[in-house]
Amino acid sequence: MSESKYYEIARELEKLIDVGHYPEGSKLPTHRELAKEYSTTAVTVAKAYKLLAEQGDIESFVGRGSFVKSKSHLKQAIHSQHVENEWNFSILQPCFSHHLDALYRQLGQCVREPFSPSLFGYIEDTGCLNHKECGMKWMQHYGLQVRSPEQVLLTNGAQHALSTLIELYSKPGDCIAVEALTYPGLTSIIKALGRRAIGVEMDELGMTPSSLDSICLSENPSLVIAVPSHQNPTAITMPLQRRKEIANIVQKHTVWLLEDDLYSFLNTDVIAPISNFVPEKSFYITSLSKAISPGMRCGFVKVPQSQVQRLSSYIRTMVWHISPITFEVSARLIQSGAAFKLAESQKMIATHRQALARDILDSEILSSQNSSYHIWLTLPDEWEAHEFSMTAKERGMMVSEGHFFHYDDKAINAVRLSLMAIPEEQHLIEGLHSLKRLLDQRRTS
Ligand SMILES: Cc1ncc(COP(=O)(O)O)c(C=O)c1O
Structure with a gap:
């Protein structure tokens, strides 16, 4: 073989990582151990590890060893x-x-009252009306205007809401406008679904209306996605005036707004969401992950009246319905005020x-x-x-x-x-x- 020994070892290790012999996060053998196995020197193994580290397959730490890196x-x-x-x-x-102590206590109270047997079977709609009412109560408490619980749909957290909406309201290859610095879970969905993210410029008040306007003109995005409160990662909270300006741009173009507002409970004063100013062109997303527990996977989406049927039947097609049992627990936490x-x-x-x-x-x-x-x-x-x-x-x-x-x-x-x-x-x-x-x-x- 013409390739040098260290290169050969690196290729061999690469294969072993691919087939799961060394799973993500696992520790690789020491230089000395591997040198013995391959009848070579520790220096050669160190060179192979260096090559794998440069390729982004592994990472090495002085004193702790080398570990397989995650591909995701x-x-x-x-x-x-x-x-x-x-x-x-x-x-x-x-x-x-x-x-957690407070949550265990509250959960204990919640399950004292028996659950309706209907919650344990398949349900008619994409969610129970009283669970939607509780979602409406949660969203209204933090400033969203919602007219009827029928406009509230239930999801497995905000991530599920984002992926479902992106899948349904854009096509592969479409451009999606996001804040230039944004939550990696969002860019991962966009990539996984074969859409193209384009970054809207930001200043100290969040995405700028002028950059959004010019992107809408030049790129014709299907969706604009914004996180208006305690933005992830910049922690910027858009003030009311900026929210109104963004709503005006959305109003002007053929585009849907996805407003991901799961940190709104952290705002010092209630600030009206952008969706209040463009209710027929926006989907407002929130969840209980940040305020109560990500493990509950409870998300709520307020949907424009015209889109309720379309989105409900899509969710029904994809997952039948979201777990009514966990939503019953969440609804009781919201009803009692504990949430x-x-x-x-x-x-x-x-x-x-x-x-x-x-x-x-x-x-x-x-x-x-x-x-x-x-x-x-x-x-x-x-x-x-x-x-x-x-x-x-x-x-x-x-x-x-x-x-x-x-x-x-x-x-x-x-x-x-x-x-x-x-x-x-x-x-x-x-x-x-x-x-x-x-x-x-x-x-x-
Ligand atoms: C901006 C943003 N959106 C969505 C999510 C996902 O939330 P959930 O746990 O409700 O799916 C996160 C989680 O970090 C987030 O920061």
């Missing part, structure tokens, strides 16, 4: 696993410290943690609202985002690199930090100090 963009961007002694600054979820209290207490934790983060980190490089779950941290020039996130990972801190949030995967010298996934406050404080030391390391060296 979303999995690389967001680490959902909780690992003992690590700091997960990556996933945006409620803070579970006292929340709003749980959401409020998460907002208080977020507010407290934002203040801690501002104290410990350099507030000049942070962007967020006082009650956001996360921070968008622009790195000092001394650090490049990938290197920063890898060094942080070596020290047990998971952060999400900037480029994962760019609609076109462009390098962005920033990282997103979630302040909520670490349950214990003391552990969070230690993690923030560690991050601060890492940020400063290059400045003092």
Whole structure:
């Protein structure tokens, strides 16, 4: 064979990763172990590992070894696993410290009343009317105008709502306008469905009306997707005036708006959603994932009157209906008022943690609202985002690199930090100090 030995070993390992012999996240043998197996030297194996790391197949950490990297963009961007002694600054979820005790208590109360036998069978419609009424109550509480519960459809979280709407209201090859920095779960759907994302420019108030207008003229997108409250990743909340301006642009063009507003419960004052100003051209999406639990997979979509039948029958075709049992639990939490209290207490934790983060980190490089779950941290020039996130990972801190949030995967010298996934406050404080030391390391060296 003409190829050098290290190249041969790399190709062999690549195959073993592909067939699942070494699964995602698994640790590869040490240089010495593999050298013995291939009758070669540890230096040759190190070169093979270097090649695989450059190709993005594996990642290596000094003192910890080499690991198989995930192929999924979303999995690389967001680490959902909780690992003992690590700091997960990556996933945006409620803070579970006292929340789970309160949630268990509330769930206990919920199931005391027997469930109607009809909830355990197939149901007629895409959801029970009283579950839709509760969805309506949740959305109205945070500012949405909804006339009738029939306009509320149920989904398995906001992600399911987004994928269903993109599939139904655009065609493969279509252009979809998103905020230039956006939630990677969204760009993953767009890519998986063969649509094309185009980034709308942003300023400190969110997507700009002028950029949206010119994209609508030049690219003719089927959909515009916006996250108006505590935007993921920038944490920007669009003020009312900007929301009205975006609504005017949507009104002017042949385009649907998908308004993904699952962080609206974190707003200090209720702000009218964009959808209130274009009710017949917008789908308003929310879920209980961020306020109560992502594990419940409860999403609500307010649909224009003209589209209720079309979307309902599509959901029915694809999944029959969403679990009435979990929606019954959610509906009881909303009816009793417990859901709003749980959401409020998460907002208080977020507010407290934002203040801690501002104290410990350099507030000049942070962007967020006082009650956001996360921070968008622009790195000092001394650090490049990938290197920063890898060094942080070596020290047990998971952060999400900037480029994962760019609609076109462009390098962005920033990282997103979630302040909520670490349950214990003391552990969070230690993690923030560690991050601060890492940020400063290059400045003092
Ligand atoms: C902006 C945005 N939309 C949708 C989702 C997905 O939410 P769900 O758990 O309700 O599917 C997330 C989760 O991080 C998000 O940040």
